[in-house]
Amino acid sequence: MEAPAPAPAPAPAALAPMPEISAPIGLLIDVNSGRVLFERQSHRRFVPASLTKIMTSYVAFELIAQGKLRLDQRFTMKPETFAKWHGVGSTMFLGNMSQTSVADLIEGIVTVSANDGCVVMAEGVAGSVPGFTAMMNAEARKLGMRDTHYNTPNGWMDEGQTWVSAADLAKLSMALITRHPALYQRFYGHHQATFGGITQNNHNPLYGHVDGADGVKTGFTNEAGYGLVGTAIRNGRRLMMVVGGYDRPVDRAEQSRALLEWGFAAWTSHPLFPKGAHLGEARVQEGEARSVGLVAPHDLALALPAGATGRPTLAIRYKGPLRAPIAKGQQVATLVVKVAGQPDEALPLVAAQDVAKGGVLARLRDGFLALAGR
Incomplete structure (x- = not known):
């Protein structure tokens, strides 16, 4: 079946040189066209650390859209959960037996990468962490994420039982944005958030440096190194990037910013529909x-x-x-x-x-x- 062709788009030209990208894993996609602008081992499996939390929020968004979860629902921090997760890594400082709304949990997970918030969400939604990770893996299968497996809702070190690929993370993040635009706009792109009277900054190195940056998530553990799923939109054109395995956060910050800027400058978008x-x-x-x-x-x-x-x-x-x-x-x-x-x-x-x-x-x-x- 043939579709009508739009007006002619502006013959091959020399591509502007790319900036240095030292990450062992990398991917840059022009979302509107689906074109891969840069790729390095995008199907290689790696440990995601807090990039896991993109799927945690996606599961929540799906349940909200289905009417199975409400933003004003409140979940309790159980004593055993508090004992295990209080003060472990990034946190939103949830107290023992505290009750927190789903909206605040999502904000904590997305903006300050709250490990405790992820577990409270998982237990509140599914009754247990394994129950919730089963939901995460089910959604991954629906999206065709063939190089992904989740064993934890927060990406904390689990001896390699959680893994992803750059291609899968890009697919997930694009689904997050296109399937749930209103929820994405509400919870993603925030520079900071305050919980327990403590204000914390979002560690996304694109914010304040790349025009139009509105996501997605950083990740770091000693096991995983420094990773980033980043995106920016300008004049309706969205770029999506994934980098993983950096040894230093400064390299992740500088190179990810340069990669996105190169994508916008070296490539032009010709609207179709x-x-x-x-x-x-x-x-x-x-x-x-x-x-x-x-x-x-x-x-x-x-x-x-x-x-x-x-x-x-x-x-x-x-x-x-x-x-x-x-x-x-x-x-x-x-x-x-x-x-x-x-x-x-x-x-x-x-x-x-x-x-x-x-x-x-x-x-x-x-x-x-x-x-x-x-």
Whole structure:
């Protein structure tokens, strides 16, 4: 199925030189185009430390969106949890038997990297840490995070039982932002937070240095070294980066800032379609409806080296017919973008509406239409 091509986008040009990136693991993605601008061992598994907390917040966001968790719910710091986690690493200073709202726990987890807050959240939501990490791993599977396993909700050292990859962290962070934009905007991007009368700064080295930086999370333990999942948005264009394994925080700070600035300066974004644009239809089998609309989940664009030109050709691809049920917002197709001299890009397209599984009549209808060649 062919999609209409937009106006021509501005032929290969020399790419501006990259800054030095000494991290053993690195990834930079132009989110609107899906283009990988820089990659180094992005599928290598590594210990994430507090980068784990991105998934902890994602699970909370999913439950809130489903109506299974409320921001005003309060969870208790159990005595045994207090004894184990009080003053361990980064903390929000939760007292023994204190009750804390889900909103404050998320703020503590995201902004001050609260280890105690993660465990209180896990036990409050699932009854136990293993119960919550099972939920984390289930969400990872849904997102297609193939090089990830969680054994802890806070990333504290666990002899290597928790691991991730840069590619998986980028996928998770993009889902966090696109699936839950309002919650992301509410809880991420804060420079500091105050708990127990103590104000603590967010350690994200992008804040105050990179225009448009609004996330995502830092990580550090002696086991993991210094890592960062960082993102910034300018004029609707978002870049997402992951670096891991630095020995010194100053190198993480300076190089991550330079990498994002290079991404914005060395590459230009050529808009294709705005968020919500209807690009086509996909056939559906065994559903109450025989087709579902395909829409852009966010602004879609073509990323080219600065000064490069090229006319894109576009095509919609999906494995069809799709099978019901289908949820609104579920990725069901891709928009393949081709430009001479550039690698093909595959951008996500999502279902415009829910399609419930049909009953006997729907199956009879599909069978009859198949016999009729329709």
